[in-house]
Amino acid sequence: MKTFVALVPFLPLISFLIIGLSFKRLPKIITSLLACGTVLVSFILSIVLFFFIKEGHAPIKVNLFDWLPVYNSTIGFSFVVDQLSSLMLLVVTGVGFLIHVYSVSYMHDDEGYNRFFAYMNLFVFSMLVLVLGSNYLMMFIGWEGVGLCSYLLIGFWFKNQDYNNAAKKAFVMNRIGDLGFLLGMFAIYIVFKTFDFDEIFGRAAGIKIGTPIITLITLLLFVGAIGKSAQIPLFTWLPDAMAGPTPVSALIHAATMVTAGVYMVARSHALYIIAPLTLNIIAIVGIATALLAATIAMYQNDIKKVLAYSTISQLGYMFVGLGMGAFTGAMFHLTTHAFFKALLFLAAGSVIHALGGEQDIRKMGGLKKALPVTWIVFLMGTIAISGIPPFSGFFSKDEILLYAFEKNKVIWALGVLGSMMTAFYMFRLFYLTFSGSFRGTSEQQHHLHESPKIMTIPLIILAILSVVGGLINIPAIFGGTSSLQSFLAPIFTVAHKEVVKEVISHATELILMLVAVIGAIAAIAFAWYKFVKTHVVPEPDEVKRPVLSNLLYRKYYIDEIYQTIIEKPVLCMSSLFHKLDVLIIDRMVNGFGTVTVWMGCKARLMQTGNLGFYLVAMVVSIIAFLVFGLMI
Amino acid sequence: MEKYIFFGLSGLAIFAAIMVLVSRKPIHSLLYLILCFFAIAGHYLMLNAQFLAVVHIIVYAGAIMVLFLFTLMLLNLNINAELTKSRIAQIVAVTSGGLLLLTLVAVLRGFGTEAQLQSTSQIGIARNIGQVLFSQYMFPFEAASLLFLTAMVGAVMMVKSEKEK
Amino acid sequence: MRRAQIFLSFLILTKKKNMNEVVNSLKLMPINYYIAFCSILFVIGVIGVLIKRNAIVIFMSIELMLNSINLLLAAFSVYHNNPAGQILVIFIMVVAAAEVAAGLAILVATFRNTHSIDVNLLNQLKG
Numbered sequence: 001m002k003t004f005v006a007l008v009p010f011l012p013l014i015s016f017l018i019i020g021l022s023f024k025r026l027p028k029i030i031t032s033l034l035a036c037g038t039v040l041v042s043f044i045l046s047i048v049l050f051f052f053i054k055e056g057h058a059p060i061k062v063n064l065f066d067w068l069p070v071y072n073s074t075i076g077f078s079f080v081v082d083q084l085s086s087l088m089l090l091v092v093t094g095v096g097f098l099i100h101v102y103s104v105s106y107m108h109d110d111e112g113y114n115r116f117f118a119y120m121n122l123f124v125f126s127m128l129v130l131v132l133g134s135n136y137l138m139m140f141i142g143w144e145g146v147g148l149c150s151y152l153l154i155g156f157w158f159k160n161q162d163y164n165n166a167a168k169k170a171f172v173m174n175r176i177g178d179l180g181f182l183l184g185m186f187a188i189y190i191v192f193k194t195f196d197f198d199e200i201f202g203r204a205a206g207i208k209i210g211t212p213i214i215t216l217i218t219l220l221l222f223v224g225a226i227g228k229s230a231q232i233p234l235f236t237w238l239p240d241a242m243a244g245p246t247p248v249s250a251l252i253h254a255a256t257m258v259t260a261g262v263y264m265v266a267r268s269h270a271l272y273i274i275a276p277l278t279l280n281i282i283a284i285v286g287i288a289t290a291l292l293a294a295t296i297a298m299y300q301n302d303i304k305k306v307l308a309y310s311t312i313s314q315l316g317y318m319f320v321g322l323g324m325g326a327f328t329g330a331m332f333h334l335t336t337h338a339f340f341k342a343l344l345f346l347a348a349g350s351v352i353h354a355l356g357g358e359q360d361i362r363k364m365g366g367l368k369k370a371l372p373v374t375w376i377v378f379l380m381g382t383i384a385i386s387g388i389p390p391f392s393g394f395f396s397k398d399e400i401l402l403y404a405f406e407k408n409k410v411i412w413a414l415g416v417l418g419s420m421m422t423a424f425y426m427f428r429l430f431y432l433t434f435s436g437s438f439r440g441t442s443e444q445q446h447h448l449h450e451s452p453k454i455m456t457i458p459l460i461i462l463a464i465l466s467v468v469g470g471l472i473n474i475p476a477i478f479g480g481t482s483s484l485q486s487f488l489a490p491i492f493t494v495a496h497k498e499v500v501k502e503v504i505s506h507a508t509e510l511i512l513m514l515v516a517v518i519g520a521i522a523a524i525a526f527a528w529y530k531f532v533k534t535h536v537v538p539e540p541d542e543v544k545r546p547v548l549s550n551l552l553y554r555k556y557y558i559d560e561i562y563q564t565i566i567e568k569p570v571l572c573m574s575s576l577f578h579k580l581d582v583l584i585i586d587r588m589v590n591g592f593g594t595v596t597v598w599m600g601c602k603a604r605l606m607q608t609g610n611l612g613f614y615l616v617a618m619v620v621s622i623i624a625f626l627v628f629g630l631m632i
Numbered sequence: 633m634e635k636y637i638f639f640g641l642s643g644l645a646i647f648a649a650i651m652v653l654v655s656r657k658p659i660h661s662l663l664y665l666i667l668c669f670f671a672i673a674g675h676y677l678m679l680n681a682q683f684l685a686v687v688h689i690i691v692y693a694g695a696i697m698v699l700f701l702f703t704l705m706l707l708n709l710n711i712n713a714e715l716t717k718s719r720i721a722q723i724v725a726v727t728s729g730g731l732l733l734l735t736l737v738a739v740l741r742g743f744g745t746e747a748q749l750q751s752t753s754q755i756g757i758a759r760n761i762g763q764v765l766f767s768q769y770m771f772p773f774e775a776a777s778l779l780f781l782t783a784m785v786g787a788v789m790m791v792k793s794e795k796e797k
Numbered sequence: 798m799r800r801a802q803i804f805l806s807f808l809i810l811t812k813k814k815n816m817n818e819v820v821n822s823l824k825l826m827p828i829n830y831y832i833a834f835c836s837i838l839f840v841i842g843v844i845g846v847l848i849k850r851n852a853i854v855i856f857m858s859i860e861l862m863l864n865s866i867n868l869l870l871a872a873f874s875v876y877h878n879n880p881a882g883q884i885l886v887i888f889i890m891v892v893a894a895a896e897v898a899a900g901l902a903i904l905v906a907t908f909r910n911t912h913s914i915d916v917n918l919l920n921q922l923k924g
Contacts, residue, residue, distance in 0.1 A: 609923030611916045612721060616847055619728045626735045638826050642834045649841040649861055658853050665857050672868055679825070679875045684883055688867070691890050696860065696897050703901050704853060709914055717850055717917075725847030733840040740832045755880040756871075764880045765887070772884075776891045783895035790902035793909075 001052060004045045005062045005079050008089065009128035011038040012121040020118035028113055032104040035117040039100050039124055043093035050086045054487065059083075061134060068137075075195055080134035084491045087331065087484075088131040088263055091338050095255045096124050098458035102346050103247035105454040106353060110245075116156060120251065123149035127256050131263060135195040136185050139264065143181065143228065146257045147174040153252060154244040166240040173237040177227015184220030187213065201270035209274045218271050218278040222285075225261030229315050231289045236559055238312055242304040246349030249304060254311055254341035259334050262318045266327050269492060283323025283404075287414050290316030292556070294421035298428070299553040301538050302359050303348045306429045310385065311341055313422060317400055320415060326403035327492050328473070328485045333396035335484075336469045340384040340393060343462035347378040350451045350459065351433060355444050361429065362538055366438040370448040373456045375434050377463040382430045384466040386423035386520050389513075392469030398513055399473070405512055416516055424523040431531040432538075439537065637678060645671035659710050662700055669693045681756035831872040838865035852904050852914040856897065863893050 015038040019031055026034075053059070059082035066074040081089070100120060107116050126149055130142025148171075155167030185195070191213055192200045207214060225231070230238040238258070242249055252258070265272060265282070272279055290313045297309035314337050321330035352359055354371055368375045384391040387398070397419060405412040438445055450456070473484035530536050551557070606617075648668035655661045669692045676685035704710055716722070754760055765773060838861060845858030867886045874882020904914065911918050 607923065609920035611919055612717060612847065612850075616721070616724055616728060619732065619843055619847065623728060623731050623735055626739060630735075630739065634824050634826060638830065642830075645834075646837060646841070649838055649845075652854070652857060652861065653841065653845045653848065658851055661854050661857060665861065668861065669864065672864055675868055676871060679871055681871050681875065681883055684867075684871055684886055687887065687890065691894060692860070692864070696894060699897055699901060700853060700857065703905065707905065707908055709851075709853060709908075717848060722848055725844055728847065729840045729844035732843055733836055736836040736839070737833065740836070753875050753878055755878065756875065756883060760880065761883060761887075765884055769884050772888060776888060779891065779895055783898050787898045787902035790899070791905050 001049070001060055002062045004049060005060055005081050005132070006064060008042045008045050008049070008093070009079075009125050009132060011042050012128070013125040014038065016118050016121040016125060019114050019121065022114070024114055026114055028108070031114050031117050032100075035121055036097065036100045036104065038121065039093060039097040042124070042128070043090075043097050046086065046089040046093045049081050050090055053081065053083055053086045073194070075135060075137055077138065078134045079132040079138070080197070081132065082491060083488050084263075084267060084331070085131050087335065087488070089128065091335055092124065092127050092131065092256050095338050095342050095462075096120075096127075096251060098461055099247050099251045099255075099342060099346065102250075102349070102455050102458045103245070105452050106247055106349055107245060112156065116153075116245070119149055119152045119156070120247075123153065123252065123257075127260070130260055134197055136188060136197075136200075137195050139267075140181065140185065143178065143224070143260060143264075146252070146260060147171060147178065147228070150174070150241070150252050150257055153248040154241045156244050156248065160243075163243040166237075166243040170237040170241050173234045174227050177224045177234055180220045180223025180227070182224075184217050184224065187217045187220060191217065197267065201268075204270045204274060207274055210276065211274065214271060215275040215277050218268070218275040219281070221264065221268060221271075222278060222282055225265055225319075226285070227261075228264075229258045229261030229319070230312050231261075231285050231316065231319060232292065235289060235293070235312050236555075236562065239305050239308040239555070242302070242308050246304070246345055246352060249308070250342045250345035250349070253308065254345050255338040258311065258315055259318070259338070262315070262322065262330055262334050265319075265322050266331055269322075269327050272322070279323045279325070281323075283320050283408070283411055286316045286319030286321075286323055287411050287418070288316070289313070290320065290418045291414060291421075294418050294425065295552055296555050298421060298425045299538075299549060301362055303351065303361055303364075303429065303433065304345070304359060306361075306425060307341070307344055307348060310344075310422065310426065313418065314341070314385070317397065317415070317418070320404060320411060321400035324400070324403040324407045324411070326400050328488050329396065329399035329403060331488065332473050332484055333400055335472070336384070336392040336396040336466070339462055339469050340381045340466040343377060343381040343459060343466055344385070346455070346459055346462065347374050347381065350374045350455055351378075353451055353455070354448050355440065356447055358440060358444060361432045363440040363444075364433045364438070365436040365440075365537075366434070367448070368434045371434075371450050373450055373459065377456075377459045378430060378434065380463040380466055382426045384469075385426050386524065387419050387516060388520060389517065390470060392466055392471075394513075394517070395470035395473060398516060401516060402509060402512060405508075412512075416519055419516060420519040420523040423520040424527050427524050427527040428531055431527060435532050436535055634678065638675075641671050641674045641678070644668075645675075657710060658704055659701075662697060662704065666693050666697050669697070679756065680753055683756060683758040683761045825875065828872060828876055831869060835865045835869040835872075838862075838868075850915050850917055852907075852916050855916065856900055856904075860893065860897070863889060 015034045019026060019034060049060070059080055061078060061080050063076045063078040065077050067077040068075040100117070103116065103120070107113055110116065123146060126142050126145025128142070130139055130146060133139040133142060151167045151171040154170050155164045157163050188200065189195060192203060194200065204214070227234045238253060241253060244252075272282075293309045293312035293316065297306050297313065300306045300309060314333070318330045318333050318337070321327075321333060351364070351367065351371065351374060354367070354374070355364065358364070380391070384393040387394045389395075401412055401415050401419075404415050645668050648664045648671060651664040652661045652668065655664060669688065673685045673688050673693075676682075676688060717725075755764075842858045842862035842865065845861065846855050849855050849858065867889055870882045870886050870889070874880065874886075907919065908914055
């Protein structure tokens with residue numbers, strides 16, 4: 001069993017090394033077989049591990065080697081597989097495998113094919129290290145690794161400078177978050193003298209609630225999560241990150257990397273439980289992000305940007321869940337979100353592929369006949385994300401809203417508002433893309449074709465998962481057994497002790513669900529009315545909009561604000577230092593050379609070539625030697 | 633009595649040396665130098681270094697000065713030595729010379745004021761010198777002959793005209 | 798000078814002593830006198846080297862310097878009753894002779910180039 005645990009991350013790593021080190025010499029068949037095959041094997045091993053854990057065995061700990069000797073203990077390079085990490089393993093390897101298969105066909109004509117799969121495998125490896133790590137240091141390694149891979153993959157088409165800028169933006173914002181994470185890690189070490197999860201969480205149980213140092217630690221760790229999971233104020237990198245290929249957006253920004261922050265908070269729940277202030281802050285930040293992103297998404301005209309803002313919004317929901325104490329709910333929503341968001345991104349990729357690269361939804365429409373499979377799976381995903389029962393999104397979102405209602409009614413109300421907006425903009429996207437008549441060029445219309453099987457089969461699998469994914473955690477009122485909750489219960493025992501559970505009667509729960517569903521259906525109806533019945537098409541960019549919609553369309557000018565507040569001063573300072581460097585330091589360094597040359601010029605004058613002068617110099621020197629010899 | 637002989641010979645030597653510097657024609661300088669050498673040979677005799685005195689006369693006055701004389705005469709260098717250096721150079725030269733004298737005297741002051749010995753040292757006579765030279769200092773003696781060989785060859789090579797090949 | 802020698806030989810003849818005895822009856826001067834005398838000769842040689850422009854005279858001044866040193870060495874040798882000093886004097890004379898030969902050869906070669914023995918004209922190594 002332990003070798004399986006070690007194999008799960010290292011198989012993709014080996015494949016990365018093989019593909020990466022052979023540059024372009026491997027034929028595409030070998031690359032795709034190697035890349036997809038290793039992820040598939042990892043997935044199968046994850047299933048084995050999952051069932052092993054499900055049977056009730058103790059978590060598997062694997063210590064590969066003792067890595068850093070610190071004082072009288074060592075920090076080990078070790079993995080742990082318990083319920084939480086086995087769930088994440090399944091999500092990462094499963095969705096990852098489907099996306100790999102999809103990109104075999106999507107990236108087929110790209111000249112950087114091998115490089116793409118190398119980076120994807122490196123990403124899968126980093127993400128697996130992140131979820132498998134048994135101490136904060138291992139998690140940090142994976143954390144940094146996924147940050148790096150997101151940079152590499154976003155800037156995949158590096159010949160375009162805009163894409164490179166987007167990649168840099170993503171990396172830098174991640175870095176800002178990582179600073180918080182590092183500071184949190186240092187604080188953890190100062191307080192607990194160890195990085196190991198078990199030891200920390202064991203000791204944390206005995207600490208008083210509300211201790212300031214723990215609040216500080218959790219806040220700092222949350223800053224890391226803000227950067228990685230694109231919350232306010234570090235979210236602007238995610239829409240720009242759509243510059244990468246669509247499978248990259250699916251894997252990194254929908255399913256895995258951005259959920260690292262959620263996973264980290266869930267893993268550290270023992271610390272967060274004793275810092276209620278931080279939990280409140282997390283919830284507030286989460287709901288603010290959710291609403292902000294939802295409002296922006298309603299006015300975007302690029303398929304991938306709408307999906308990007310939707311991702312940010314759903315991540316906000318996950319953090320709301322964490323903040324309200326619904327750790328299981330947040331993990332549930334993470335899982336279902338992985339399914340339908342990856343599905344939506346891959347379907348969008350299919351649409352883009354069919355239209356030969358067009359991403360503006362104002363130029364789409366009426367694709368239902370030409371792309372039937374894409375149409376049906378997109379519909380499945382959209383319904384799932386809108387929270388309509390019995391699709392998976394409904395169950396997961398509802399659990400979060402339930403906990404929110406218990407704790408804080410305002411957040412609940414805002415959450416319902418947000419889910420209405422989610423339904424609206426998702427269906428707006430759907431209708432504008434698939435309904436009505438085609439608004440693009442006739443040449444594009446000629447080339448419309450359904451994607452090949454390799455692309456559609458993963459889509460279908462993901463659609464099925466989006467539909468039935470809710471089954472893993474059906475709450476009691478529907479007669480389910482909340483299997484996910486009971487599965488994760490051993491992890492979250494501490495949490496569940498603190499949370500006051502089940503004070504809500506079944507009736508209230510049903511009413512809440514009804515409110516949410518009716519709100520969603522109303523939003524969908526409004527969208528249908530606007531975009532199908534009356535065929536409203538968003539205006540082109542040049543048209544002047546009214547103030548409010550312009551504000552939303554321009555994303556609240558947040559990027560511009562960041563540029564003025566942060567970029568310009570930093571650039572000023574950097575040019576100042578550059579001048580300093582050139583004028584002062586370079587002059588000093590060059591001055592050494594100049595002074596030496598000048599001294600040499602002056603010393604050259606001693607060589608007069610005059611014999612008499614040399615003789616005089618000799619005599620004078622001898623006198624000097626004698627005199628100084630006497631003096632000493 | 634020895635004092636008078638010493639001062640007489642010393643005064644003669646110094647007078648001759650100054651005349652070497654002061655003379656206008658190089659041939660006069662040369663002749664004054666030979667006079668100086670004779671005075672120094674007298675000093676050698678006062679020290680009972682008989683061998684050295686005779687060798688001194690033979691080698692210096694007999695060979696080296698003759699060499700100088702040949703060069704002067706054959707190259708017709710007996711021009712009026714009106715060539716003088718600039719005033720500054722002369723002042724600097726004399727000053728540095730004077731400083732050197734001061735330094736030397738200061739260094740060697742107070743050296744060996746032991747009692748005056750009888751001049752009965754026999755190490756200067758030819759037999760004793762010969763005994764020491766050919767036993768202890770045999771190797772330098774042979775090396776000196778090699779040195780002469782090198783100097784001869786060098787001198788010939790130096791003046792060999794490059795056109796005659 | 799001649800009168801003193803006549804007087805001396807007359808003294809000798811009357812006293813019926815030979816050269817050896819005359820010489821042996823001479824006492825040695827204190828070493829300081831020899832040091833002072835040799836230093837003066839040496840410095841005169843140095844001044845001569847620095848003052849003169851005629852190459853031949855410079856050589857002769859060098860010979861003067863060497864001679865002063867020879868005398869001093871011999872004096873020290875007698876004072877410490879060590880024959881090594883006088884042996885060294887012999888070798889210095891050897892070296893001086895060789896040096897004069899080589900130096901004059903250089904002088905002749907230079908004279909061929911510049912047709913003058915003025916040392917101020919040998920400044921091609923300037924700079």
